[in-house]
Amino acid sequence: MKNIKGLGVVFCILTFICVFLVVQGGSNPQAQKNVDRYDPSLYQTMQWRSIGPYRGGRATAVAGVPSQPHTYYFGATGGGVWKTEDGGLNWRPISDEFFKTGSVGAIAVSEYDPNIVYVGMGEAPIRGNVSHGDGMYKSTDAGKTWKHIGLEDTSQISRVRIHPRNPDSVYVAALGHVYGPNEQRGVFRSRDGGKTWEKVLYRDDKTGAIDLILDHSNPRIIYAALWEFFRTPYSLSSGGPGSGIFKSTDGGDTWTEISRNQGLPRGLLGKIGITVSPAKPDRVWAIVEAKVGGVFCSDDGGQTWRKMNDERRLRQRAWYYTRIYADPKDAETVYVLNTGFYRSVDRGRTFASIRVPHGDNHDLWIDPANSKRMINSNDGGANVSYNSGISWTDQDNQPTAQFYHVTVRIASRTTGSGIDKPDWYPVGGGESGHIAPRHDNPSIVYAGSYGGLITHWDYRTRQTRIITAWPENPMGWGAGDLKYRYQWTAPIVVSRFDSNVLYHAAQVIFKTTNEGQSWEIISPDLTRNDKSR
DSSP: OGGGTTOSOOOEEOSOOOOOOOOOTTTOHHHHHHHHTOOGGGGTTOOOOOOOOOOOOOEEEEEEETTEEEEEEEEETTTEEEEESSTTSSOEEOSTTTOSOOOEEEEEEOSSOTTOEEEEESOSSOOTTOOOOOOEEEESSTTSSOEEOSOGGGOOEEEEEEETTEEEEEEEEEOOOSSSOOSSOEEEEESSTTSSOEEEEOOOTTEEEEEEEEOTTOTTOEEEEEEEEEEETTEEEEOBTTOEEEEESSTTSSOEEOTTSBTSOOSOBOOEEEEEOTTSTTOEEEEEOSTTOEEEEESSTTSBOEEEEOOHHHHTTGGGOOEEEEOSSOTTOEEEESSSEEEESSTTSSOEEEOOSSSSEEEEEEOSSOTTOEEEEETTEEEEESSTTSSOOOSTTOOOOOOSOEEOOOOOOSSTTOSOGGGOOOOSOOSSOOEEEOSSOTTEEEEEOGGGOEEEEETTTTEEEEOOSSOOOOTTOOGGGOSSOOOTTOOEEEOSSOTTOEEEESSSEEEESSTTSSOEEOSOOOSSOOTTO
16 A cells, blocks of 8 residues: 555545345245344444545525524435534534435425424435435424424425414425325325325326425415426426416415416426515516426416516426525515526526536525525535625535445545545546546546546546547437447446456447557447347
8 A cells, every 4th residue: 555655535435335135034044044143232332433525415405594594404315404503614414313214305494483394305306316205304493303294105395385473384295206106296284283284286196296385475375386297217207287386375275277377388387486576475486397488477476477588597407407486575586596596686587697606406595584695405515695695605514425336445544633524535527427446556546427428537646537438428419319328327347357457338348458548349239229129
C-alpha cells in the first residue's frame, strides 16, 4: 500500500450491496447445521458508524414550521425523515428506530400544533428503480417518536395536507401500486388524527392521486389531481381516461371533475400538478401533461382556464416532475419545478430560472407568513433559503445519497479524529454506473455513468480522461437507433488476473488492455434483440 500513502479514502461508493444467503434447509443438512452454529451474541457489541460520504441524495418531500423559522424536515427516497433546527446547517435522522421502510413521499406539519407531523411513505416520482412505502406515520412530539397509522397498501404517497386549524383533519393523496392495479389509491381523509381513514375520491384501480391542495382561507375547498399510470420493468405509461382535476367544496364529501372545463386541454391527460393562491383564493394554477399541455391559470376557482405558458423546460419528462406552487403573499408569483427551479412574477406568462444547489427538483415549501423563507428538495437532497432563492444552504451535510454499487478500498484516516469530509473526493461517475479501481494500483479508478460513459482518473495527477468505447450521446434517441445499448448501470470490471484488462458491457462486451486508449468487441449481441422472433 505504500504507493498510495496519504490517500484518504480511495474507494468509491456508488451503490447498494445486496447479499443473498440461500439456505436449503431440509435438502442440505450440513448447510443447516452450519447455520445453526451461528451465535448472535458474538456480534452484539459490534456497532455501525458512518464514514461518509456526507452528500445528500434524492429527496422528494419537504416541510417547514411557520412558527419556528429555523426548523425544517425533509424526506429522502432511501433514508427516512431528517430534521434541522438551525436552518439547514445541521441535519439529523429522526425516523430510523420507528419506520419499517425508508422511502418518503410526503411530509406535512400542522400549522395549529407544530408538534404534530404526518409522513406518507413511498416516493411519488416513479422511476424504474422506485422504492415503495408502507403507508402513513404520525408524530405528536415533533419527530421524537412515531406511530404507524395505516394505509399500508398505498405503496406510494404523493401528498399529505392538514387542515390549518384542526390537526386531526388530514388528507392523503395516494398513488397506489406502481407495477399493477390496486384499490388502495386515490384521496383518503381522516377526521380523528389517523385512527381511521375513508376513501373520499377514487376513479379506478389504475388511477391514483398525485397532487392535493386545500384553500387556506376555506379548507372545505379542496383540489385534487388524479393520474392514470403504470410501470413495467422496462417501460412507463403516463396518462389515460382516469387522469383529471377534481374539486370539493364540502371538505371531501363530494367531488366534481373540472378538468373538462373551458380552457384546459382536450383528449387524454397525464400527470397534473395543482396549486391555489393564498393571496387570491379563486386563483388556481395547474401544470398539465397533455399533447397541448403547459401551465394553466383560473381566476374563478376552476370554472374557466387560460393557458399561460407551454415551454418545454417546464413540462419535460412530466412523469418525474410536474410540480407547481403558489407564493403565499403575492398572487402574481408562482413556481414550477423541473430539471430547473423556475419562478414567474406575472401569473405564469414568463418564467425565470433560479439557481439551486442541484438539479431535478421535486418539492417546495414556502412559509405562509414570509414567502422569502423556503425549503426545496431535489436529486441532491434538501436546501433552505431565507431570501427567495438568492442563496441556499449546503447539501454536503446530509448523508442520504443512494447507492447502486460499492467498491471499497478504505484507507486509514488522515487525522486522529477519524474518516471525515476531507477524506472524500470525487473520482468520476454520475447519476448511475459502476466503479472499479485497478487491483494492483488503486490510485487508478474507472467510473461509469449512463449512456456508456467511462472515465479514467489518476489520484497522483488528479487528471480525468474520458475513455468511452463509442462516444455517442444517447440523449433523445430510442434504443433501436443506437449503435450500442447500455443499461442504466452498465458493468465495468477489472480482471482479477490482469489489471491491464478492463471489461465494459453494452449489448456486447468491450475489452481494453491499455486503460481505454483502444477497445475491442469480444462477444456477439448477448441480448434478446432477435428480429426473427
